[in-house]
Amino acid sequence: MSIEQPQGRYASFEAFYPYYIHEHSNRTCRRIHVVGTGLVIAAFVAFVATRNWWLLAMPLVGYGFAWVGHFFFEKNRPATFKYPLWSLMGDFRLFLETVSGKRKF
Template sequence: MTHAPSPASSDRFKSFSEFYPYYIHEHSNQICRRIHIVGSALVLVILATAIITRNAWWLLAMPVVGYGFAWVGHFVFEKNRPATFKYPLWSLMGDWRMFFETVSGKRRF
């Protein structure tokens, strides 16, 4: 059985490069990863819509859609607690790194 990489004794990761393997492990379920990718893509669509329509109200939908999709993936399919609750910035960075790795073909969808 493979265990998730865990933080050092301080219970915090020291760098994003140390955090990212943990982040990926927390997204082991394929459906959870797919839901994350779809949610991130929709966030980009919402951003484009806000820019094209020059309507900033669209920006309010970005965190609702992004986190909504991610949290459904975690609670329903992955059966774990999103890393966002403990590592908000690194988790956001991990979301986008995983997204770009996936759409570029470096990571399986």
């Protein structure tokens, strides 16, 4: 089974997610993603509680963590560049699977 469809597009997030996981096969990269996504969630909660607008810049930190994981550990190009929305959804799904124990940290 091919992970990437021949035309390079996916019909659904469920079809995309195995590709997303394949692009995060390096354990350190996955860990860095989980930390970055956790920081984004914490910043959003802090924003809701305090209304400090600078906290809305935290997605830059989250993506910074993810891109370090890809460029230095995974040695690939982040899926965000080709699939921005599904990549973001994949980040949150990976985070939830990890913190729930479904996926090993």
